[in-house]
Amino acid sequence: MADVAAVRGTGLDVSRVRADFPPLAEEVRPGVPLRYFDSAATALKPAPVVEAVREFLADYPANVHRGLHVLSERATEAFEGARLKVAAHLGVDDPAQVIFTRGTTEAINLVARSWGRMALKPGDAIVLSELEHHANIVPWQMIAAETGAVLRYVDLTDDLEYDLDSFDRLFDDGRVRMVATTGMSNVTGVRPPVEEIARRARGRGARVLIDAAQSLAHEGLDVVELGIDFAAFSGHKVFGPTGVGVLYGKRELLEAMEPVLGGGNMVLRVERDRAVWNELPDKFEAGTPPIAEVIGLGAAIDYIESLDAEAVARHERGLIEHAHATLGAVEGFRLLGPSDTAGKGPIVGFTLDGTHPHDLSHLLDRHGIAIRAGHHCAMPLHTRLGIPASARASFALYNTKDEIDRLAEALGSIKTMLRRR
Ligand SMILES: Cc1ncc(COP(=O)(O)O)c(C=O)c1O
Numbered sequence: 457m458a459d460v461a462a463v464r465g466t467g468l469d470v471s472r473v474r475a476d477f478p479p480l481a482e483e484v485r486p487g488v489p490l491r492y493f494d495s496a497a498t499a500l501k502p503a504p505v506v507e508a509v510r511e512f513l514a515d516y517p518a519n520v521h522r523g524l525h526v527l528s529e530r531a532t533e534a535f536e537g538a539r540l541k542v543a544a545h546l547g548v549d550d551p552a553q554v555i556f557t558r559g560t561t562e563a564i565n566l567v568a569r570s571w572g573r574m575a576l577k578p579g580d581a582i583v584l585s586e587l588e589h590h591a592n593i594v595p596w597q598m599i600a601a602e603t604g605a606v607l608r609y610v611d612l613t614d615d616l617e618y619d620l621d622s623f624d625r626l627f628d629d630g631r632v633r634m635v636a637t638t639g640m641s642n643v644t645g646v647r648p649p650v651e652e653i654a655r656r657a658r659g660r661g662a663r664v665l666i667d668a669a670q671s672l673a674h675e676g677l678d679v680v681e682l683g684i685d686f687a688a689f690s691g692h693k694v695f696g697p698t699g700v701g702v703l704y705g706k707r708e709l710l711e712a713m714e715p716v717l718g719g720g721n722m723v724l725r726v727e728r729d730r731a732v733w734n735e736l737p738d739k740f741e742a743g744t745p746p747i748a749e750v751i752g753l754g755a756a757i758d759y760i761e762s763l764d765a766e767a768v769a770r771h772e773r774g775l776i777e778h779a780h781a782t783l784g785a786v787e788g789f790r791l792l793g794p795s796d797t798a799g800k801g802p803i804v805g806f807t808l809d810g811t812h813p814h815d816l817s818h819l820l821d822r823h824g825i826a827i828r829a830g831h832h833c834a835m836p837l838h839t840r841l842g843i844p845a846s847a848r849a850s851f852a853l854y855n856t857k858d859e860i861d862r863l864a865e866a867l868g869s870i871k872t873m874l875r876r877r
Pocket of ligand 1 (some may be wrong): 496497558559560561562589591592638640641642667669670690701
């Protein structure tokens, strides 16, 4: 494959990587291979992840923490082993600061409700941006309504990047308690300057939450080095299973926070009228956890760490640069967000003149090309852009420039077909 030769210089053996993801070798219809550009919605799963989940379900499908028998011990070891892997991946020494949730959405809801009820008073402010996914907007709206806090939005530049001067001005009255920012926009791929945001917010006494749902599939996140208070991500976007995610929190905050869900596992003692909460992380993990999914997430972290992170980053940089160049040359193609690839991840949000994004997605599917169309759970961003929907092609380490060329060709032929109508 020409495209595989083309990426050899990046140090990532893409043909080997692709062999780990069986759907990439499939034809969606006879003679039509799959081109998967929907990794921002959910990433494909490498064989070792599938195998880890299969092995748990087939060989030791016991509940964790409670049983004193061999299968339960094995399940607990694998489950807690995954927590250690996640902690190490985030640069955290203390695995109790890693809380398993159902995903990013649940993790942010947990912080908004638990930390929000503890810390927010009427008139306090939560800073967001219009880049956010609904998962990092709606929970804050809910807790603001409950506590009397208000939401403040940072201004975005014409390129949909953070305006840091406007960000600073939001702190003038000393009421900002939380800055909750995405690590990477799921629509434009823009990477807000999280280091700078965290530094400025902490300097003004505000807490910082990073929604790493998109960014963690493409770059590391050292929560300790960043000095952030909370981070959230989903297993399924980092090549793991659906149904599992992670909340990282600073120990002193997690200890002070009340649990949101009550039930088994999260208690040390239960009396008729009261209960005593368990230690971290169990306090926030009520009920039987998603054991297979957590073990699968552990395998996904192993997979990511088995690759050369710099080589992956170089490969993905090559993909996004190639995508901007080739897709940008298609007649009627309009990129959302900055044309400069320096401050963004491998996500291309766009419209094609004369086609509704949903129609475009259907037409591309005939070419075996999977993209996403809609508002991508980012309605405020689309409102700002003045469009109800957009198309999105998102890339991962298993994509190639050759595949992107097929996307550009398909867009060109769709444009020609529509012109003839
Ligand atoms: C930036 C961002 N945040 C949060 C989410 C929500 O993730 P989940 O649905 O896995 O909870 C997504 C999902 O697309 C996302 O892209």
